[in-house]
Amino acid sequence: MKGYLADRVRTERWAIEGDETAGRHEMNVWPEGAHLTVGLWFDRPSAPCALAQVCDVLESQGAGFNGAVASGPREARFSWVFEVHNFGFTEGLPPSLVRNQLHDGALYRVGMHMPGLGPVAVTYDGTPRAELPAAAHPVLLVLEADEFGMPREVWSADDHMRAEQRQQRVMQCLKTLCDMLDPAYAVLGVEHLTPIPAALTGGASLAADAYVSRRLSGAAAPMLPVRLAEVAAYGREVPWRNGVFYSGGSSPQPTTGTASTPHGRPRPCWSGRHCRTNEGVAGRK
Numbered sequence: 001m002k003g004y005l006a007d008r009v010r011t012e013r014w015a016i017e018g019d020e021t022a023g024r025h026e027m028n029v030w031p032e033g034a035h036l037t038v039g040l041w042f043d044r045p046s047a048p049c050a051l052a053q054v055c056d057v058l059e060s061q062g063a064g065f066n067g068a069v070a071s072g073p074r075e076a077r078f079s080w081v082f083e084v085h086n087f088g089f090t091e092g093l094p095p096s097l098v099r100n101q102l103h104d105g106a107l108y109r110v111g112m113h114m115p116g117l118g119p120v121a122v123t124y125d126g127t128p129r130a131e132l133p134a135a136a137h138p139v140l141l142v143l144e145a146d147e148f149g150m151p152r153e154v155w156s157a158d159d160h161m162r163a164e165q166r167q168q169r170v171m172q173c174l175k176t177l178c179d180m181l182d183p184a185y186a187v188l189g190v191e192h193l194t195p196i197p198a199a200l201t202g203g204a205s206l207a208a209d210a211y212v213s214r215r216l217s218g219a220a221a222p223m224l225p226v227r228l229a230e231v232a233a234y235g236r237e238v239p240w241r242n243g244v245f246y247s248g249g250s251s252p253q254p255t256t257g258t259a260s261t262p263h264g265r266p267r268p269c270w271s272g273r274h275c276r277t278n279e280g281v282a283g284r285k
Helices: 003-016 020-029 050-060 095-103 157-181 197-201 224-232
Strands: 035-041 064-071 088-090 107-114 118-124 139-144 185-190 209-213 236-239 243-247
Touching: 020 064, 020 107, 035 157, 050 064, 050 095, 050 107, 050 118, 050 139, 050 157, 064 095, 095 107, 157 185, 157 209, 157 243, 197 224, 209 224
Parallel strands: none
Antiparallel strands: 035 139, 035 185, 064 088, 064 107, 107 118, 118 139, 185 209, 209 243, 236 243
């Protein structure tokens, strides 16, 4: 288990240990099994907050709130959301109340359901060893990985077909978010931690599948050009409205190294051998 994932699991187990009610609420917010993760880092202040804006876009694409949320005091500083003081779950809220609390900045995790993709948690990603306000955290979408949570070698023909369909839907979701909100960058992976600029400077790698805005300057993330060069060396560049999507999944070669190895090759979310990026979805004219 990757270090960041172990930290996340330990933190969340500690937070709900001995609290059966909290555990039930968490299951309504957090998808089951292995997870596909979409992380977006925003470099510009926004009102409403980035978490609310992401949920607004998802709603515009047909997603709906399931009524389960996790809230805490505004302006908290934290590494992981479960560390927020008085962090707690509520379920059964009407969509209008969820929207109001999102726009007020009182929510740290929201449960939604997306057509064709199923349950999704929208939350803040962790910033290990750095306590930051919510606005400095990446926004994270957590979806069920389904076939992508299994080794490709055991996929059946039906698994391949379902994986291609899921890939296209996730790519369309990511492209819509990037086109409408223009984050500084976004990463896609299986249980992948979204690096903040300080982490990139410290040696963290981008995911093999990543979006970067054209307006992002080297001053905002000095090591970003180096990390992009690592991805571009074996990936494919696909132009989107506001930036470029770097598709490591288009590489036909097997993956070596891990996403956490500074000089290793990040692991693509999509396997080039089994499920290539659909150019129609990824922005081909």
